[in-house]
Amino acid sequence: MDPHQRLAKQSGVVMRFGRLLLSAGASSYRVKASMARMARAVGIEEHRASVSFSDIATTAYANGTFRTELYENRTFGVNANRIDQLKELSHNLHDDMAAEDLEEELDKIESQGPLYGPVVNALASGIACAGFCFLNKGGLYECLAVLIAATFGQALRRITLHRKFNHFAVWLLCGVLASSIYIGAIEAMGAMGILNVAQNQAGLISAILFLIPGFPMTTAILDLVRMDFPSALTRTSYVLAVMASAGVAVWGVTYASGWDLNVQVNHPMPWWLLITLRFFCSFIAAWGFAILFNTPWKVCAVAATIGASVNTLRTIAVDNHFPWHAAVGAAALAIGLLAAAVAAKTYYSRVSLSVPAVVIMIPGVPFYRAVTAMNNGLVTDAIAQVVQVFFVITAIGFGLAIARMVTDTRWIVDTPTDKLPTLESSSRKYIR
Structure with a gap:
């Protein structure tokens, strides 16, 4: 030849x-x-x-x-x-x-298609966001409304993305649909006398948390740590664009309906029940996001177990006045180390195990509230929320990066990737 x-x-x-x-x-x-x-x-x-x-x-x-x-x-x-x-x-x-x-x-x-059909994919989104809603101090009826809204929102996103719609438009449309459905469900429950509408408005943010681009957000942080700046900057630009699109959608719907997303009501319960529900909701949230990432069910189970265990401990630490950002960083480090340990024994990649586990700690609520505050002219409030988001995401990045450096020498010694490696036939047995 x-x-x-x-x-x-x-x-x-x-x-x-x-x-x-x-x-x-x-x-x-x-x-x-x-x-x-x-x-x-x-x-x-x-x-x-x-x-x-x-x-x-x-x-x-x-x-x-x-x-x-x-x-x-x-x-x-x-x-x-x-x-x-x-x-x-x-x-x-x-x-x-x-x-x-x-x-x-x-x-x-x-040639392999998606592992999960449209119904399972949409329900996974609804269940994950409902778990998020409880972790964001939502009550039973808020979680139910979030389940319905996020399910239909993800169904629309899947349909439009498969038809190659512009991502900015997709996030805008899905944000409008999910937030409108949530408002409609809560208003209907209020009309029936089931709940007080004014006390169940903050759950709206949870209804669109399926729109958080957790995977590109995490890989952008890792690219930045590796000093792959072209990739890190382009991924970050994408993340900011689609999250801003969803934030504008929420602001538009809440402005038209006159809702105040800053209302927050606590739902007191026994400590043992609270911790149990936190573990359960963290588990289903991580599992649901893993399904959205087209992760095999065995990997979903491992990632969800890691995420639920670490996130529950993180919430206990925060309850005991441990600094929020430090708790998130420590949790991300623990998740990265656990993911590395599992990846070393299986064919699963670290990113498949760690991203669903850390995405449940990404503060989507402050970001969307920042967009709403900015559109309402509350610049100081918006900046305060953005600073919170920045420090938490930075903590996640530092935790994952340190875990990589501890477990992979290629992340400590900066070796050019264009230096071709020495290959050996692999006799490694991968667990499926």
């Missing part, structure tokens, strides 16, 4: 591998490192890649020639199952593999 044609095949399969990882939501470092492993496996002598949230540019050198390829990513979704399968393929690479054989493996992975 002509050297140029051979390199085209070698470079093409490596680019496809990176494209599948990026479109599944993997971080820039994982994409570049995995592409470097495959490049070595197919015989490429030198491989360089630049990866952002929306683009991949690669140059491959082999056979006395070189080839440069560009890819534009327009799929900004999350597919944890695909990330795990590609991770397993990456760890089983060895020298002198044929590009054609790897193309067949990638065909099998790419």
